[in-house]
Structures are given as structure tokens and as C-alpha cells.
Amino acid sequence: MKVWKTVLATLVVSGLVIGLAAAGVVYSGAYNVGANAKHWPITHWVLTAAVHHSVEQHAADIKAPELGSEQQLLAGAANFDAMCSGCHEPPGAKPSVAAQGMYPRPPNLAHAGKEMSPGEIYWVIKNGIKASGMPAWGASHGDEEMWAMTAFIQQLPDMSKTDYDRLLMTAKADGIGHHDGESHEDGHGDAGHDDGDEHADGGHNENPSQSDSHDDAHAHG
Numbered sequence: 210m211k212v213w214k215t216v217l218a219t220l221v222v223s224g225l226v227i228g229l230a231a232a233g234v235v236y237s238g239a240y241n242v243g244a245n246a247k248h249w250p251i252t253h254w255v256l257t258a259a260v261h262h263s264v265e266q267h268a269a270d271i272k273a274p275e276l277g278s279e280q281q282l283l284a285g286a287a288n289f290d291a292m293c294s295g296c297h298e299p300p301g302a303k304p305s306v307a308a309q310g311m312y313p314r315p316p317n318l319a320h321a322g323k324e325m326s327p328g329e330i331y332w333v334i335k336n337g338i339k340a341s342g343m344p345a346w347g348a349s350h351g352d353e354e355m356w357a358m359t360a361f362i363q364q365l366p367d368m369s370k371t372d373y374d375r376l377l378m379t380a381k382a383d384g385i386g387h388h389d390g391e392s393h394e395d396g397h398g399d400a401g402h403d404d405g406d407e408h409a410d411g412g413h414n415e416n417p418s419q420s421d422s423h424d425d426a427h428a429h430g
């Protein structure tokens with residue numbers, strides 16, 4: 210009996226000490242929240258593993274519809290260009306300046322197209338990833354649009370810049386475009402897709418997901 214009391218007391222005291230130390234770190238401001246301060250390898254490993262297993266688990270029961278039709282690829286490319294390319298570089302382009310300063314860095318989605326199941330890609334698009342910068346698009350987009358983006362991402366590993374530009378031009382010609390439910394009527398009239406470099410310079414970013422303050426800036430400009 211006595212032994213148990215000692216064990217219990219030790220646990221309670223250790224818990225208190227750890228809790229106080231943690232509170233000390235939080236309240237002292239010693240932790241650097243800067244996006245340019247890298248995590249410790251162990252923290253990085255824990256976070257990466259948590260994201261990976263969470264996505265895998267949550268997407269386990271999602272059944273993908275048939276993917277890969279021309280219509281899906283056109284819609285997927287147009288939506289990717291409008292909403293994702295400010296963070297995830299399109300085929301043949303460099304990551305935007307904003308993406309280069311983000312932590313975690315938005316990955317090149319060709320890797321996701323190869324390594325993730327369609328259900329996992331769809332789940333991430335719909336729900337986003339907490340505290341990473343990856344938005345949840347499910348609130349503003351329908352299933353069909355999100356599956357079209359999934360189909361597009363699946364093709365990325367084999368897609369050249371020429372293929373991508375061709376998809377965008379066809380989508381534009383066919384009037385297949387981006388509708389995100391927000392009031393950005395002026396934001397997507399963007400006719401300059403022919404050079405493909407506009408996303409690499411980062412100086413001119415029309416991605417509506419970045420910040421609502423763009424609207425105000427454009428309204429008077």
C-alpha cells in the first residue's frame with residue numbers, strides 16, 4: 210500500500226513539475242514561432258508522421274469516382290491555376306516567393322499524385338491541414354470540383370509545362386473556369402497564361418485564397 214502511495218505522489222509531483230516547465234516556456238516567450246526557425250528533427254518527425262497517419266486514417270473509407278476524363282482534367286487545371294498555384298508550383302515553374310517563405314513548404318503536388326491515393330488527395334483538398342497553411346476547400350467547393358482537382362493532381366507526375374499550358378488554354382476557350390463562391394469577379398479575368406512565368410516571380414499574385422485584403426487593394430486600383 211505504502212509503495213503505491215509513493216508511486217502516486219511521485220507521478221503527481223513529476224506531472225506538476227513538467228506542467229510548470231511547459232507553462233514557463235509558453236509564458237516566457239522563449240519558443241520562436243518564426244516561420245524561418247526550423248523545428249527540431251524530432252518535432253518535425255512527429256508532425257510529419259501525425260499528418261501522414263491522420264490523412265491515411267480519415268481517407269480510408271472514401272470511395273473515388275472514376276477519374277481522368279478530359280472534362281475533369283480541364284476543370285482541375287483551371288481550378289489549380291486559380292487557387293493552388295500560388296503555393297504549389299505548376300509543372301515547369303519554380304515555387305512562388307510566398308511558398309519559398311512558408312514553413313512547412315507547400316510541396317510539389319507531383320509527389321502527391323504518385324504517392325497518395327485519390328481518396329487521400331480528395332480528403333486533403335476538402336479538409337485542409339491544420340496550422341500548415343493548406344486551406345480546407347470543402348466549405349466553398351462541391352464534390353465534383355474537388356474530384357476534378359484530384360484527377361488533375363494524379364496526372365501531375367507525367368505532365369509537362371506544355372501539357373499544362375495546353376489544358377489551361379483549352380479550359381479557357383471552352384469557358385471552363387473557376388467558381389469559388391467568393392466575390393472575386395474581377396480576380397480571374399487573368400488573360401496572361403501564355404508565358405507561364407507569372408507565378409514564379411511572386412510579385413503579382415492573384416490567388417484569391419491568399420488574403421481578402423487583395424480585394425480592397427484591387428477595388429481602388
Ligand code: HEC
Nearest residue numbers: 292293296313314315316321330333338341342343358418
Ligand atoms: C496558402 C498556401 C496553399 C494553398 C493556396 C494550397 N495549398 Fe495545398 N498545401 C499547402 C501546404 C503548406 C501543404 C503542406 C502541409 C503539410 O504537409 O503539413 C499543402 C499540402 C497539400 C497536399 C498534400 C500533399 C502531400 O504531399 O502531403 C495536397 C494534395 C494539396 N496541398 C492540394 C492543394 C490543392 C488542390 C490546392 C488548391 C485547391 C491547394 N493545395 C492550395 C499550402 C497550400
